[in-house]
Structure formats: structure tokens, C-alpha cells
Amino acid sequence: MIYQSTRSDYTTDSLHAVLNGLAPDGGLFVRQNITGNAFNWQECLNRSSTDMAKMLLKNFFPDFQDIDSIVDKSYRNKFETEDLTPLVPVKNGYILELFRGPTSAFKDVALSVLPHLIVQAKKQTDTKGDIVILTATSGDTGKAALEGFHDVEGTQIVVFYPNDGVSEIQKKQMTSQIGKNVSVCAVNGNFDDCQTGVKKAFANLREKLFANGKILSSANSINIGRLVPQITYYFIAYKKLVRLGKIKIGEPVNFSVPTGNFGDILAGYYAKLSGLPVGKLICASNSNNVLTDFLKSGVYDKNRNLIKSMSPSMDILVSSNLERLLFHASGNNTEAVKNWMQNLNSNGYFKVDSSTLSAIQQTFEAGFCSEEDTLNAIRNCWKENGYLCDTHTAVAYHVAMQSEALGKSNNPCVILSTASPYKFPNAVLTALEEPVSDDEFDMMQHIRKITGVEIPANLSSLKDRKPVHNDVIDVSQIEHYVTEAVNGNSMS
Numbered sequence: 001m002i003y004q005s006t007r008s009d010y011t012t013d014s015l016h017a018v019l020n021g022l023a024p025d026g027g028l029f030v031r032q033n034i035t036g037n038a039f040n041w042q043e044c045l046n047r048s049s050t051d052m053a054k055m056l057l058k059n060f061f062p063d064f065q066d067i068d069s070i071v072d073k074s075y076r077n078k079f080e081t082e083d084l085t086p087l088v089p090v091k092n093g094y095i096l097e098l099f100r101g102p103t104s105a106f107k108d109v110a111l112s113v114l115p116h117l118i119v120q121a122k123k124q125t126d127t128k129g130d131i132v133i134l135t136a137t138s139g140d141t142g143k144a145a146l147e148g149f150h151d152v153e154g155t156q157i158v159v160f161y162p163n164d165g166v167s168e169i170q171k172k173q174m175t176s177q178i179g180k181n182v183s184v185c186a187v188n189g190n191f192d193d194c195q196t197g198v199k200k201a202f203a204n205l206r207e208k209l210f211a212n213g214k215i216l217s218s219a220n221s222i223n224i225g226r227l228v229p230q231i232t233y234y235f236i237a238y239k240k241l242v243r244l245g246k247i248k249i250g251e252p253v254n255f256s257v258p259t260g261n262f263g264d265i266l267a268g269y270y271a272k273l274s275g276l277p278v279g280k281l282i283c284a285s286n287s288n289n290v291l292t293d294f295l296k297s298g299v300y301d302k303n304r305n306l307i308k309s310m311s312p313s314m315d316i317l318v319s320s321n322l323e324r325l326l327f328h329a330s331g332n333n334t335e336a337v338k339n340w341m342q343n344l345n346s347n348g349y350f351k352v353d354s355s356t357l358s359a360i361q362q363t364f365e366a367g368f369c370s371e372e373d374t375l376n377a378i379r380n381c382w383k384e385n386g387y388l389c390d391t392h393t394a395v396a397y398h399v400a401m402q403s404e405a406l407g408k409s410n411n412p413c414v415i416l417s418t419a420s421p422y423k424f425p426n427a428v429l430t431a432l433e434e435p436v437s438d439d440e441f442d443m444m445q446h447i448r449k450i451t452g453v454e455i456p457a458n459l460s461s462l463k464d465r466k467p468v469h470n471d472v473i474d475v476s477q478i479e480h481y482v483t484e485a486v487n488g489n490s491m492s
């Protein structure tokens with residue numbers, strides 16, 4: 001029993017932590033005593049990328065059998081590059097490309113693995129019935145989850161997206177998704193409507209579907225099975241820097257992370273707790289800078305308007321995975337975490353004590369990036385390095401260049417790059433001071449022409465792919481849609 005809830009002393013094993021996603025008290029599952037558990041991080045640095053993933057998964061999920069074959073199935077022939085996440089030098093640092101997977105978004109790193117972990121957990125716990133993944137998406141998660149779960153035995157997946165809330169490319173990525181166990185549906189309304197509708201369906205259908213042998217679950221980043229695979233690329237980056245002769249083993253490396261739900265950056269913290277010499281973790285936000293304020297002041301205040309930015313995957317006011325950091329930084333104080341979360345829920349606000357804040361600030365720094373600076377960062381990065389980055393990466397690039405940690409230390413800084421620039425052609429062309437049009441596929445071609453950067457195959461082939469999912473419904477129909485989809489699409 002090495003997993004426990006962030007909000008009580010409820011414990012469980014790693015299989016049930018992955019299978020259930022959330023603790024019964026509403027808390028998130030955290031691994032107890034990560035530092036005390038002698039992980040051989042130096043040995044890990046000698047391994048290939050996939051072998052690193054295997055070693056880390058075995059360490060965090062000791063109850064799982066067949067981790068080797070799970071990792072092989074997850075990554076083999078699915079990523080463009082052999083080492084999963086290439087490291088590219090730029091003027092004042094390095095860019096770690098996390099977007100070389102099947103949907104050109106960093107969520108592929110984890111969502112390629114999660115379905116296989118769930119299936120394995122189901123098998124070992126002798127859990128009967130299909131797992132039904134229900135997801136509302138503002139773009140990236142939906143496609144990465146579809147790609148991960150399609151045709152995985154014993155699972156079904158239903159994805160809802162806001163009809164007018166995703167880009168043309170993102171829509172085409174989802175509507176052309178193949179697979180016998182997938183359903184994709186547009187909802188009239190915005191992302192919030194979509195998400196509210198899905199949460200309601202979740203609550204209302206859970207028991208009814210369970211009686212029919214279906215277990216409802218979700219693919220979002222509160223599941224510990226999505227977090228752990230992300231630890232790997234911090235090790236990959238570190239190993240590369242050692243091989244390049246930029247650092248000696250033991251010297252710290254800083255990371256700048258474009259942050260939304262706090263999953264990506266928390267994986268960096270877990271890398272550090274596992275022994276990897278991580279220096280500062282720089283939390284980079286867009287204009288929705290709740291986390292910047294929190295990490296500087298200890299006050300989390302979501303009572304503000306959500307701004308629609310050009311880095312939409314970071315347009316978030318409640319960063320779920322922060323709860324896990326609060327648990328670790330407060331010295332496993334579940335009572336305190338529970339109270340903070342209750343305050344957040346009822347007042348949209350909480351304030352942590354000074355010792356928790358200073359524990360956090362030992363590792364975390366924060367900064368944010370305006371819309372204008374996002375465009376400037378894309379342009380500067382291109383002009384200075386000949387490196388074309390997307391809007392989310394641009395946020396992390398800008399914040400890294402402003403960061404105190406970078407200014408003061410000679411330690412290298414790695415900027416995590418979370419999406420291909422080709423997913424946001426309008427912003428990229430605007431940044432490069434080139435004309436835009438209303439056809440995203442034409443804009444892709446134009447970017448390629450002026451920069452020479454290759455378009456990822458999964459995106460260039462999209463234009464000609466036929467949409468096979470054309471349903472559009474109202475929010476009130478979501479529940480009905482799920483019931484129909486689940487009964488019609490079974491693979492078992």
C-alpha cells in the first residue's frame with residue numbers, strides 16, 4: 001500500500017490507484033516516501049529512453065506485472081524519433097521536444113501508456129467489464145486520448161469537444177479518428193458547457209453503467225498513471241546534457257515548463273525526488289497567471305476571469321495537480337490539504353502557511369507571458385536560433401529568458417516544448433509578420449515554404465482524411481449520447 005490520498009490517510013496499491021483515478025475522499029493519489037525509496041537514478045541515466053521509462057514505471061508501480069511489454073507496446077513505432085524526446089540547443093539553453101508522438105502534442109508521452117496500464121490493472125485486479133473513458137476536450141487531450149485508446153481491448157472511449165471551440169486542425173484530427181471502440185461528438189457550446197455536461201453525465205451514469213458491466217473513467221491528468229510516464233523525459237534531457245559534455249553527473253539542470261494543470265512540471269518534481277539533480281523548476285503561465293501569483297505569494301485566488309489566449313492548453317484557473325505538490329511540500333499534511341481544497345471549492349481561494357511556501361520556493365520559480373510577448377518570443381526564437389516553436393513553448397521560452405535562476409547560475413536551462421508549431425499556424429504566421437488566411441492547411445504550407453521546417457506526417461496527411469464522426473448535439477443530449485455510444489461500440 002504505497003499510494004495514499006492527498007486528503008486523508010486512505011491508502012491503496014498502485015494497481016487500484018491507476019484503476020480508480022481519484023481517491024474516495026476526492027483527493028488525488030500520491031506515492032508515499034518517494035525520496036526514501038532508493039531509486040538508482042545514476043543507473044537510470046545509462047539506459048535507453050524506453051528502458052528509462054521501464055525503470056521508472058517499475059519503481060512507481062511495483063504491483064504491475066509486464067511493465068516491459070507495456071512500455072514496448074506504448075512507444076514502439078509510435079514516435080517520430082528513436083529517443084522519444086529530442087533535445088535541441090538554442091542560444092541560452094535547450095529545447096526538449098515532447099511533441100514527436102502520434103498527435104504532435106506532449107500529451108502523447110503519457111496517453112500512449114495510460115490505456116495499457118489501465119488494461120493491466122484491470123486484469124490483475126480481476127475487474128470485470130469494459131472501461132469507458134469519458135472526456136471533454138478543448139483540443140489536445142481528446143485526440144491524444146483517442147490515439148492512445150483506439151482498439152485497445154476492454155476499453156471504449158467517448159470524446160466531446162465544443163463545436164466552435166477547437167481549431168480546424170484539432171477538429172479534423174478528432175473527426176477522422178479510426179477505431180472500433182471510439183465515439184467523437186461535437187457539442188453546441190463552449191468548452192465549459194461541454195465539460196459541465198460531461199461531469200454531469202459522469203455522475204448520473206456511473207452506477208447505471210456499472211450495473212451493465214461498464215466502468216466509467218477519465219483520461220485527464222489527475223490519474224497517477226498519466227503523470228509517472230512524464231518523469232522519463234527529465235532523465236532523457238539530463239542524460240543528453242551529460243553526453244554532450246555540458247554537465248557532469250550531479251550538477252543541477254533547470255527546467256522551464258509551460259504549465260496548465262501542473263502535471264508536466266510535477267513530473268519534474270518527481271524526477272527530483274527520485275534523485276535526479278534538478279535545480280529550479282520554472283513554472284511558466286500565459287495571461288492566466290494564477291500559478292505565478294501563488295508561487296510568489298502563497299495565495300491561490302481563482303476569482304478572476306479566464307482569458308482566452310493563443311496558448312489554449314494553458315487557459316486554466318484550477319490546476320488540479322498542484323494539490324499533489326501541496327501534499328509533499330506541507331510534509332504530508334492531509335488535514336491542511338483538505339482545508340485548502342475546501343476553501344478553494346467554496347471561496348475560490350486559499351493561502352498556505354509560510355513553511356509550506358518556502359518548501360515550494362526552494363524548487364519552484366514562476367513567471368508569466370502576455371499575448372504580445374508570446375508572439376515576440378516565437379519571432380525572436382526563430383530569428384536568433386532558426387528554431388520555430390509553438391505558442392505554448394514560446395511562453396516557457398519567454399519566462400526562461402526572464403528568469404532569475406537562469407541569470408544567476410551557469411547551470412543549463414531546458415525549455416520543455418509541448419506542441420508542434422504546425423498546430424497553431426495562425427499565431428505562428430502572425431509572429432513571423434506573414435499574412436494569415438482562414439484555411440489552416442494553406443497556412444501550414446506557407447509556414448513550411450518560408451521556414452523549411454518539416455510538417456509532421458500526422459498533420460500533413462490530415463487535409464485529405466475523411467471525417468467519419470459528424471455528430472453534433474446539444475449539451476442536454478450528452479448523457480443520452482454516452483448511453484447509446486457505450487451500448488453500440490463494445491469490443492468485448
Ligand SMILES: *Cc1c(COP(=O)(O)O)cnc(C)c1O
Binds near residue numbers: 105107
Ligand atoms: C496540456 C498542455 C500543456 C499543459 O500541461 P499541464 O501538464 O496541464 O501543465 C501545455 N502545452 C500543451 C500544448 C498542452 O497540450
